[in-house]
Amino acid sequence: MKLKQFAFLIAAFLPATAIGASERLSIDVVVANPDGSVSVDRTSSWPDFNGGIVDVTQRLKQDDFGRLSYRYEDQSRATQLYHQAYCESMEMTPSSGTMTLSGPSTGWSCYSDDPAPPADPVNSIDWATATAPSGRVPVGQNIFPIGSGSWESSIGGMRRSTLSVDNGRCIAQEIDHYAGPFRGRTQFGVNCYFSQSKFANTMMETCIPKQCATNRGTIFAQ
Incomplete structure (x- = not known):
């Protein structure tokens, strides 16, 4: 649509x-x-x-x-x-996993699933990526930073993605479970509010059973 x-x-x-x-x-x-x-x-x-x-x-x-x-x-x-x-x-499409929110934040999680599992789980290389948001944002308004991650796992288990803004003041975490090998990607945003000008760190993390990836960024509110 x-x-x-x-x-x-x-x-x-x-x-x-x-x-x-x-x-x-x-x-x-x-x-x-x-x-x-x-x-x-x-x-x-x-x-x-x-x-x-x-x-x-x-x-x-x-x-x-x-x-x-x-x-x-x-x-x-x-x-x-x-x-x-x-x-x-x-x-992308709405994620079917559970998103946990901290403080007054809200957020949305989107997911794109690659239905084809690794062809040979024994020889597959497990990997994960994460990209944290960075940039300039306005003071005195709700902002909507978006983080992203992707992954491929040769075994089933839990996938966890976490987006944190301003030392965890605005944070969202999504968890999903898989019965067998899986791969896919996610993007999700959390809203945050800055009342004064400042630099704030951001963090995006993607974890699968055998790998974790972490990326950090910086937001400048002015």
Whole structure:
């Protein structure tokens, strides 16, 4: 589906912007579920793919340690549409893994799967790459740094990708599991807010059972 079509659907499904992009990073509403678990409806501002900003609400599950996690299948139709549009802009699809968020941040994870596993797992070379975001960003606005990673594993197991901005002040981590050899790539962003001019470090990490790759960058907020 083209981005213009997504932009139209997003406008139809999502309410008018309630919080400005320059006012705060996110707004949380705690929800008590019938099964006794707790969720958080977190609303934050993101680009609408039409030159503007739109507020999107994510349903985040809270574990016993207070950590919040995002899964595509738990979201409203409006939020799923936005996630699809975000990934479509990078020619990818929403990840089916679990993204864990820290602090007031929100984020989106996109995935491209290479369905062909290594031809000979015994002789295959396991590898992973990571690219952290760098560049200049405005002060007093939500920003959306994007990290990327790719990998090939000769055995099944866990794949973990982590994006950190400003010494972990804004951080997102995605975890997925595979039964056999796998390879693919991911891009995901986390929103962050800078109230004053500063240099901030960034870090992207990609880990598979036999390899980890880490890359660092720098953001200049001014």
